[in-house]
Amino acid sequence: MTIERQVDDKYLTTFIHESEAGHAEGIIYPENEEQIVAAVKKAQAEGKKLVTIGGHTALAGGTYPQGEILLNLEKMNQILDLDKETLTLTVEAGVTLNQVRDYLAGSGYFYAPDPGEKRATVAGNAATNAGGMRAIKYGVTRDNIRSMRVVLANGEVINAGSLNNKDSSGYDLKDLFIGSEGTLGIISQLQLKLRVEPQYENSLLIGFEHLEELGPVIYEILHSSVAPTALEMFEHDAITYAEELLGNEMPSKTGQAFLLVTLSGNQEAAIQKDLENLEEIAQNAGALATELLSGEVEKGVWDIRDHILSGIYKAGPMRLDDPVVPVNKITQAINKSKEIADDLGIASTFFGHAGDGNIHICLMKKALSDQEWEDRLHQYDLRLYDFLAENGGLPSGEHGIGLERVKFMPIFFSETELNTMKVIKKALDPNNLLNPGRVIEIEE
Numbered sequence: 513m514t515i516e517r518q519v520d521d522k523y524l525t526t527f528i529h530e531s532e533a534g535h536a537e538g539i540i541y542p543e544n545e546e547q548i549v550a551a552v553k554k555a556q557a558e559g560k561k562l563v564t565i566g567g568h569t570a571l572a573g574g575t576y577p578q579g580e581i582l583l584n585l586e587k588m589n590q591i592l593d594l595d596k597e598t599l600t601l602t603v604e605a606g607v608t609l610n611q612v613r614d615y616l617a618g619s620g621y622f623y624a625p626d627p628g629e630k631r632a633t634v635a636g637n638a639a640t641n642a643g644g645m646r647a648i649k650y651g652v653t654r655d656n657i658r659s660m661r662v663v664l665a666n667g668e669v670i671n672a673g674s675l676n677n678k679d680s681s682g683y684d685l686k687d688l689f690i691g692s693e694g695t696l697g698i699i700s701q702l703q704l705k706l707r708v709e710p711q712y713e714n715s716l717l718i719g720f721e722h723l724e725e726l727g728p729v730i731y732e733i734l735h736s737s738v739a740p741t742a743l744e745m746f747e748h749d750a751i752t753y754a755e756e757l758l759g760n761e762m763p764s765k766t767g768q769a770f771l772l773v774t775l776s777g778n779q780e781a782a783i784q785k786d787l788e789n790l791e792e793i794a795q796n797a798g799a800l801a802t803e804l805l806s807g808e809v810e811k812g813v814w815d816i817r818d819h820i821l822s823g824i825y826k827a828g829p830m831r832l833d834d835p836v837v838p839v840n841k842i843t844q845a846i847n848k849s850k851e852i853a854d855d856l857g858i859a860s861t862f863f864g865h866a867g868d869g870n871i872h873i874c875l876m877k878k879a880l881s882d883q884e885w886e887d888r889l890h891q892y893d894l895r896l897y898d899f900l901a902e903n904g905g906l907p908s909g910e911h912g913i914g915l916e917r918v919k920f921m922p923i924f925f926s927e928t929e930l931n932t933m934k935v936i937k938k939a940l941d942p943n944n945l946l947n948p949g950r951v952i953e954i955e956e
Contacts, residue, residue, distance in 0.1 A: 515538060515539075515541075516538060516540075516541075517537075517538045519538065519539045519577075519582065520539075521533065523536065523565065523577070524536065524577060525576065526568070526570050526571075526573055526574075526575055527570060527571050527825060528571065528572070528573050528576075528830075528831050528832070528916065530573070530576055531886075534576045534578055535577060535578065536563075536577035536579070536580060536581065536582045537560065537579060537581050538581050538582070539581070539582040539583075540582065540584065541584050541586065541587050542583065542585065542587065542588065543588060544588065545661065545669065545700040545701065548583070548585075548698055549663055549667050551581075551583060552663055552664075552665065552667045552698070552945070553667040555581060555945055556665070556666065556667065556943065560580070560581050560945075561579070561581065561944070561946075561948050562580060562581050562582075562583050562698075562945060562946055562947070563580045563583065563694075563947055564582075564583045564585065564694040564946070564947065565582055565584045565586075566586075566605065566632065566633035566635050567586075567608055567629070567631045567636055569629045569632045570636070570912070570914060571832050571911040571914075572640075572908065572911050572912045572915070572916045572917060573914040573915035574639075574640075574694070574913075574914035574915060574947065574950050576914075578915075580948070583698065585604075585605045585606040585635065588604040588606040588607075588700070589608070590607070591603050591604075591607055591611065591612070591615050592604065592701070594615075594619070594621075598658075598675050599621065599705065599706040599708075600704065600705065600706065601623065601703070601704040601706055602701065602704075603634060603701070603702055603704060604701055605633060605635035605702065606635070607635075608630065608631055608634070609623075609629075609631070609632055609633075609637070610630045610631060612704070613630065620708060621706040621707065621708060621709060622707055623704050624650035624705075624707055625637060625642060625643070625646065625647070625650070625652065625653050625656050626644035626645045626646045626647075627642045627645075627910070628644065628645070628817070628819075628821055629821070634653075634702055634704065635699040635702060638654075638657060638689075638690050638691075638699055638702060639691070639692065639693050639694050639912070640653075640691065640693060640908075640911060641690050641691035641912075642911075643865060643870060643910040644865075644910070645742040645744055645774075645817070645865065646741055648741070648742060648868055649740065649741045649742070650707070650741075654687055654690040655705075656705045657673065657690065657702055657704060658673055658674065658675055658704070659671055659674050659675065659686060659702070659703045660672050660686060660690075660703070661699070661700045661701040661702075662685075662697040662699055662700065663698040663700055664696075664697050664940060665696075665697065665940060665941035665942075665943065665945045665946050670697075672685035672688070673686035675703065688936070692951065693912050693913065693914065693950050694946055695937060695941065695947045695950055695952070696940045696941060697940065697941075697946065710776040710778055711778045712776065712777060712778065712779075712780045712783050713741070713774060713775070713776040713783075713806075713810075714775055714776075714783055714787060714804065714805065714806050714810070715742075715772060715773060715774040715775070715805040715806070715810045715813065715814070716772075716773045716787055716790050716791065716794075716802060716803070716805065717763075717764060717770060717771075717772055717803045717805055717813060718771040718773070718790075718801070718802050719765070719766040719767025719770050719799060719800045719801040719802075720767050720768070720769045720770070720797075720798070720799055720800060721767055721768055721769075721800055722768060723747060723768065723769040723846055724843055724846065724847055725797065725798065726745050726769055726771060726842075726843070726846075726866065727846075728797055729771060729793060729794060729797045729799075730743065730745075730839065730866045730867070731839070731840065732793045732797065733790065733867075736789060738786045738790060739775075739786075740773050740867060741774045742774040742867070743771065743772075743773050743865070743866045743867035744771070744772040744773075744817055744863070744865060744866060744867075745769070745770065745771055745862075745863060745864055745865075746769075746770055746772070746817065746820060746862070746864075747768065747770075747861050747862050747863065748767065749861040750820050750824070750861040750862065750863045750874070751765070751770075751816055751817075751820060753820060753823030753826075753861075754817070754819040754820045754822070754823040755816060755823070756823060757819055757822055757826055758815065758816060758819055758823075760815070762813060763803060763809055763812075764801055764803045766800045766801035767799075767800045772814075773790055774814075775787060775790075820863050821874070824874050824876070827876070828877060828878070829876070829877035829885070830874055830875060830876045831875045831889065831916075832872060832873070832874055832875075832911070833849075833871075833872070833875070833907075834864075834871070834872050834873075834908050834909050834910055834911040835849075835870075835871055835873070835900050835905055835906065835907055835908065835909065836868070836869050836870045836905060836906050836910075837900065837903060837904065837905035837906075838903075838904050838905070839869040841869070841904065841905065842866065842869050842871065844903065845871055845899070845900070845903070846862060848896070849862070849871065849873050849896055850862070852895045852896055852899075853873075853875060853892065856888045856891055857880075858875050858876070858880075858888050858889075859876040859877075860873060860874060860875050860876065861874050861876075862874070865909070868909070869905075869909070870909035870910060875892065893920060897920050897923045897924070898923065901923050907920055907923075912950075912951070913950065913951045913952075914950055915949060918951065918952070921952070930952065933951075933952045934954060937952055944956055
């Protein structure tokens with residue numbers, strides 16, 4: 513186990529471009545579960561706090577240090593076992609989505625969760641219950657993990673979940689830890705649910721003149737016999753950032769707003785019929801253009817979609833929000849968020865997972881001063897979160913609460929609901945050792 517007192521500057525800020533670098537007392541690089549246990553026990557004995565880092569791709573400030581010791585799991589990056597009988601891949605916590613994809617290439621199997629940031633670790637995805645592009649068909653991360661080993665705040669280790677396909681045996685500990693953002697325990701190992709790769713896949717790119725035109729088409733697709741593997745939306749402005757980053761261009765950019773729909777399966781004729789149905793739905797809704805994608809062209813378009821956030825991030829200081837709303841409210845939510853940003857003079861662009869109501873709102877600082885940026889973001893948050901709460905939405909669909917959104921939790925949850933969360937936190941981590949101040953505020 514490597515322990516360093518001098519912390520690399522890259523770990524003192526996060527993807528949200530904090531105006532000031534944070535402060536960490538040190539950084540630990542455990543190489544196995546036993547060393548995580550040792551680090552936790554030492555921190556408990558010395559009254560220290562720990563913040564766990566995976567791929568350092570957090571989007572809600574969850575890994576921004578405020579004097580804690582950082583626990584970096586990047587050296588726990590081994591793929592341990594592929595069990596073809598149960599379709600299970602066992603991995604250490606620091607394994608990334610890229611590693612999983614490369615390992616399974618050519619095997620006939622795949623891991624379904626597909627967040628845009630492929631450098632993220634599977635344990636980090638579990639910590640925030642990340643969704644990604646294929647969630648509409650295969651579910652989010654919690655639906656694709658069979659079990660996990662978790663180091664508790666007292667240094668004990670539990671196995672949460674099992675290889676069984678059904679479970680009505682006691683409390684569901686696995687799902688308690690998934691989405692808890694490292695505040696209840698530290699994931700050390702995971703057993704991932706694999707699927708057999710479909711034989712055929714095609715995508716359709718649909719262009720519209722206005723962003724608000726997407727809503728009715730999304731509803732129509734979701735209520736049709738078509739079952740998309742992915743249903744993504746993005747603005748013209750958003751893809752230009754990815755194009756600049758990659759040096760590639762979309763094959764067709766007719767319109768200002770787009771839907772990207774992917775279909776997959778083992779019956780080629782059925783996919784072709786569904787594509788025809790999609791084209792008819794789009795044309796009846798006034799689409800400006802539709803383009804069938806396959807092969808390298810399809811791969812290139814999805815690569816651009818995957819790199820929208822990276823492109824925007826490279827362009828300058830920004831903040832990404834990922835609210836989620838019931839799918840029948842997605843048009844209203846997009847329009848409202850855009851209206852608020854325009855009213856406050858904040859540059860913005862949008863993309864997201866249209867099929868599950870998860871909107872990604874990129875707010876860009878541009879020429880605003882630090883004070884103007886902070887003041888306008890605060891006003892933006894108050895107005896947007898009030899709207900979301902009134903319409904059954906939540907502050908995050910997959911990026912988590914982190915440090916950024918803790919103060920807004922009372923807008924969405926009652927005092928009793930928040931107290932219930934605090935009871936769980938205090939039961940598992942009475943000294944507030946793990947990721948303090950994230951998700952829920954605990955008085956010490």
